Amino acid sequence: xxxxxxxxxxxxxxxxxxxxxxxxxxxxxxxxxxxxxxxxxxxxxxxxxxxxxxxxxxxxxxxxxxxxxxxxxxxxxxxxxxxxxxxxxxxxxxxxxxxxxxxxxxxxxxxxxxxxxxxxxxxxxxxxxxxxxxxxxxxxxxxxxxxxxxxxxxxxxxxxxxxxxxxxxxxxxxxxxxxxxxxxxxxxxxxx
Numbered sequence: 112x113x114x115x116x117x118x119x120x121x122x123x124x125x126x127x128x129x130x131x132x133x134x135x136x137x138x139x140x141x142x143x144x145x146x147x148x149x150x151x152x153x154x155x156x157x158x159x160x161x162x163x164x165x166x167x168x169x170x171x172x173x174x175x176x177x178x179x180x181x182x183x184x185x186x187x188x189x190x191x192x193x194x195x196x197x198x199x200x201x202x203x204x205x206x207x208x209x210x211x212x213x214x215x216x217x218x219x220x221x222x223x224x225x226x227x228x229x230x231x232x233x234x235x236x237x238x239x240x241x242x243x244x245x246x247x248x249x250x251x252x253x254x255x256x257x258x259x260x261x262x263x264x265x266x267x268x269x270x271x272x273x274x275x276x277x278x279x280x281x282x283x284x285x286x287x288x289x290x291x292x293x294x295x296x297x298x299x300x301x302x303x
Contacts, residue, residue, distance in 0.1 A: 115151050116200045116288065122298045126199070127155070131162050133203035141195070141209065144184050146177040172252075175264045179250055182239070186248035194244050196266060197236040202297060204236070204283040212238035215277045227284040228276040234284035237266060237274070 113119075117127045127145075134143060145165045147155065155161040166184050168177050178196055185194050193213055197203065204227070212225040219225075222240045226233050239247070247269075267274075288294050 115148060115154075117147070117151055118154055119288075119294070121288075121294055122301070127162050128160075130199075130203055136203075137206050137209060144181050146180050173264060175266060175269075176252065178266050179247055179252070182244045182247035185244050191241045192244075193241060194239045195236040196239065198287075200288045201235045202283055202286050202288070202301070204279075204281045208279050208281050208284060209236065209238075211277055211279055212236070215275060216240050219275060224270040224274045225277050226274055227279040227281070229279055229282050229284050232285055233276050234286075236284075237270070239270075243270070 117130075119126045121129050131143075134141065143162065143164075145162050146168050147165050148168055148170045150170065152165065152167050155165065166180050168180055181196070182194060185192065193216065195209060195212070208227050212227060216223055216225045216238050217240075222242045224240065224243055225238045227235070286293075286297055288297060
C-alpha cells in the first residue's frame with residue numbers, strides 16, 4: 112500500500128480517523144489501545160487529535176508482537192476483561208458483531224476465543240477472554256520472535272482448536288484492505 116496502512120487515505124480521510132469514528136459508534140464499553148510502529152508514532156505525535164492510548168511496537172518485530180503488546184497492556188491494567196483484536200486493515204464492523212462475540216464467549220462456560228463467521232468464512236475482530244489475554248501477555252518477546260520464524264506464532268494458529276466461530280449478519284467482517292482496489296471497493300460500498 113506504499114506505507115503504513117493506518118496512515119493511508121480512504122475516502123479523503125486518513126484511515127485512523129475513519130476507524131476512530133467507526134469505533135466511537137461502539138460506545139464507551141470498549142476501551143481502545145492502538146499498537147503503533149515507530150514510523151506511525153512519529154506521524155501521529157504531530158496530530159493534536161491523534162488516537163490513543165498508543166503502545167509503541169517494534170518495527171522489526173513479527174505481527175503477532177502487536178497482539179502480545181496489547182494483551183500485556185490489558186493484563187497489566189489489573190482488569191479482568193476481554194479484548195478484541197482488530198487488524199489495522201479491517202474496517203470496524205457493526206456493534207452487533209462485538210456484542211455477539213463477547214456474549215458467545217461468556218455464555219459458552221469455557222472461556223473460549225470467538226471470531227465472526229459470515230457465509231462459512233471467518234473474519235475479524237477476534238474476541239479473547241481474560242484467560243487468553245493473560246496467557247498471551249506472559250509470552251516472552253524472544254519466544255514470539257523465534258516462533259514467528261517458523262510461522263507458528265500467529266493468533267489464528269494459537270487459538271486453533273479452541274476458537275468458536277459465530278455466524279453474524281455483517282459481511283464486513285470479511286473485508287481486508289490489502290490493495291488500492293480493495294480500498295476503492297470498500298469506499299464505494301461503505302454506508303457511513
